Amino acid sequence: MIRLAHLSDIHLSTPNLDWTxxxxxNKRLAAWFNFxxxxxxxxxxYADQVLARWRAEISDRSIDHVVFSGDATALGFPxxxxxxxxxxxxxxxxxxxxxxxxxxxTRPAAASGNFERVFAPWQQGLRVDDEIYPFAKxxxxxxxxxxxTSTGNRxxxxxxxxxxxxxxxxxxxxxxxxxxGPRILVTHYPVCLASSKPERRSHGLRDMxxxxxxxxxxxxxxxxxxxxHNAYRFQQSPCAPFPIICIGSGTQTNLWSYGEYTIExxxxxxxxxxxxxxxxxxxxxxxxxxxxxxxxxxxS
Numbered sequence: 001m002i003r004l005a006h007l008s009d010i011h012l013s014t015p016n017l018d019w020t021x022x023x024x025x026n027k028r029l030a031a032w033f034n035f036x037x038x039x040x041x042x043x044x045x046y047a048d049q050v051l052a053r054w055r056a057e058i059s060d061r062s063i064d065h066v067v068f069s070g071d072a073t074a075l076g077f078p079x080x081x082x083x084x085x086x087x088x089x090x091x092x093x094x095x096x097x098x099x100x101x102x103x104x105x106t107r108p109a110a111a112s113g114n115f116e117r118v119f120a121p122w123q124q125g126l127r128v129d130d131e132i133y134p135f136a137k138x139x140x141x142x143x144x145x146x147x148x149t150s151t152g153n154r155x156x157x158x159x160x161x162x163x164x165x166x167x168x169x170x171x172x173x174x175x176x177x178x179x180x181g182p183r184i185l186v187t188h189y190p191v192c193l194a195s196s197k198p199e200r201r202s203h204g205l206r207d208m209x210x211x212x213x214x215x216x217x218x219x220x221x222x223x224x225x226x227x228x229h230n231a232y233r234f235q236q237s238p239c240a241p242f243p244i245i246c247i248g249s250g251t252q253t254n255l256w257s258y259g260e261y262t263i264e265x266x267x268x269x270x271x272x273x274x275x276x277x278x279x280x281x282x283x284x285x286x287x288x289x290x291x292x293x294x295x296x297x298x299x300s
Contacts, residue, residue: 002140006259008226009249013074030156047251070100070188097122110152175218194232221292
């Protein structure tokens with residue numbers, strides 16, 4: 001039996017950002033305008049307080065591993081990464097992390113490797129051809145498989161992502177190296193919306209069908225993600241043959257929550273813990289059970 005804490009989309013920022021001249025001529029300017037003037041900063045005004053409370057309670061809840069599914073930052077600045085990693089306990093708590101589209105806010109931000117450097121302690125595992133993504137990590141009897149679906153996009157309206165053909169090929173090879181046990185895929189982008197319909201291309205996973213095929217052929221038992229800030233889940237959706245959990249945003253006002261998953265054999269018991277601002281504490285908001293795709297090996 002293992003216990004996971006799943007958190008996503010915390011969107012932390014800092015008072016003094018690391019602006020360069022180039023940032024005034026790329027997507028980051030539009031992202032900052034949205035953050036500063038169109039309400040995003042207001043929606044995440046309590047993010048520091050919520051995350052501090054999460055960190056205070058997480059050590060007392062017998063968690064084996066933290067799973068972070070991206071968007072640590074608001075604008076992908078180095079100072080934001082440093083702050084997020086510190087507040088999440090990277091290097092102090094055991095964990096696994098993938099970047100989100102805000103972490104890869106611009107093409108230079110994606111190419112810089114800042115996320116990977118700061119979150120390196122949460123990116124250790126089995127790899128193919130020494131490439132950073134994908135990687136796999138075994139926790140108890142469960143394989144956690146991290147795939148980077150975020151890309152640095154040029155246009156302000158483009159918030160889409162993709163794993164890409166080369167990463168999908170490595171993922172197929174990686175699956176071949178894993179021994180028996182549930183396989184949990186972790187990405188930032190969703191397979192589908194809460195309505196079970198596919199996400200629109202400008203905000204979703206451009207190669208969703210191709211990645212789902214690789215995941216299904218590789219025996220994925222469960223897909224964890226963020227990106228969408230409302231939490232939802234499927235035992236099975238029209239888009240994929242395996243269970244899916246979107247944990248939503250950990251820090252957005254009135255949506256703030258994280259997931260605790262107890263996995264025993266091929267069964268998952270989930271608890272979504274929601275932050276209460278009045279009491280400054282997390283409380284159980286709902287519980288659920290999922291049967292993971294696959295089956296345990298027959299013992300002779």
